[in-house]
Amino acid sequence: MVTQDTTVTWNHQVVPGYFRMGLLCDTGFDSAKPGQFVMVRIGTENSPLLRRPFSLFGLIREKRRATGIEILYKVVGKGTELLSCCKEGDRLSVIGPLGNTFSISDSCRRLILVAGGVGVPPIRFLATSLLENESRPDICRVFIGGRSKEDLACITEFDLPGFMLEVSTDDGSLGHHGLVTRSLEKSLDKDPADLICACGPEGMLKAVSSIAAGRNISCMVSIEAMMACGMGACLGCAVRIVDDKVHYRHVCVDGPVFDAQRLVW
Numbered sequence: 001m002v003t004q005d006t007t008v009t010w011n012h013q014v015v016p017g018y019f020r021m022g023l024l025c026d027t028g029f030d031s032a033k034p035g036q037f038v039m040v041r042i043g044t045e046n047s048p049l050l051r052r053p054f055s056l057f058g059l060i061r062e063k064r065r066a067t068g069i070e071i072l073y074k075v076v077g078k079g080t081e082l083l084s085c086c087k088e089g090d091r092l093s094v095i096g097p098l099g100n101t102f103s104i105s106d107s108c109r110r111l112i113l114v115a116g117g118v119g120v121p122p123i124r125f126l127a128t129s130l131l132e133n134e135s136r137p138d139i140c141r142v143f144i145g146g147r148s149k150e151d152l153a154c155i156t157e158f159d160l161p162g163f164m165l166e167v168s169t170d171d172g173s174l175g176h177h178g179l180v181t182r183s184l185e186k187s188l189d190k191d192p193a194d195l196i197c198a199c200g201p202e203g204m205l206k207a208v209s210s211i212a213a214g215r216n217i218s219c220m221v222s223i224e225a226m227m228a229c230g231m232g233a234c235l236g237c238a239v240r241i242v243d244d245k246v247h248y249r250h251v252c253v254d255g256p257v258f259d260a261q262r263l264v265w
Ligand SMILES: Cc1cc2nc3c(=O)[nH]c(=O)nc-3n(C[C@H](O)[C@H](O)[C@H](O)COP(=O)(O)OP(=O)(O)OC[C@H]3O[C@@H](n4cnc5c(N)ncnc54)[C@H](O)[C@@H]3O)c2cc1C
Pocket: 037, 048, 052, 053, 054, 055, 056, 071, 072, 073, 074, 075, 076, 077, 078, 079, 080, 081, 118, 121, 122, 223, 224, 225, 226, 227, 256
């Protein structure tokens, strides 16, 4: 993990309210993994005061070296509004990569990826990383959901060899009409899976976790929490984990990826 000044190489709107940004970095991201995130300082004169966390959407590579990172973000408040105004050549201080990753064992042959709304970045990074892995699962099914087609950013990024993509929208404006979890259940009725990896709104993750538990499928979720430091210092991102008893864990250092069945929802 390093702190460095990065250079904005692109920052464009992909669907209304969602932006894709490329940042050139000097060092530190060669072995960054899907699920990991960065803390970005936005704005000037400490306003907003706190850095904002964003998952890695992908790495920019030259030959084998990572020369930069990509993030995909939704404008929801002051920080992301300011971020959306950044231009090519602007400098942004970034700390990362932070956090853990999805762990997919070689014995996982049937993998399901689920992303809702702004949960797309770590799932896209995971999908593209799997392409480079010779022992990747034989079957990879991807389920992407959003309220409407305006909430489906970068779905063409999942048009990858060997991946099957199903899109759902709550209002039926694109793909299946209904919740992404309905499509997931229908698919699982036909074909079982060894592992589900998911990222998205808490309600969706809770539903995916429950579907996985009901069918005895392992499930890993990348969750969000309010973060001030991103490094285990402020205790602001605690979540409860249960094994034989309940423990507190930090989303920033112990996560953001957790075994869904161990989270206290
Ligand atoms: C590990 C991690 C990875 C993330 N990855 C991404 C990503 O790839 N793309 C993306 O668009 N967003 C991501 N987020 C959420 C992103 O950090 C927030 O949307 C951002 O910090 C909001 O900043 P803001 O100043 O625009 O909004 P603020 O003005 O700070 O807040 C606006 C609204 O968003 C809510 N909010 C702010 N931060 C969070 C948060 N962390 N979780 C839930 N709600 C929040 C606030 O409660 C408020 O209602 C991630 C969060 C975490 C913890």
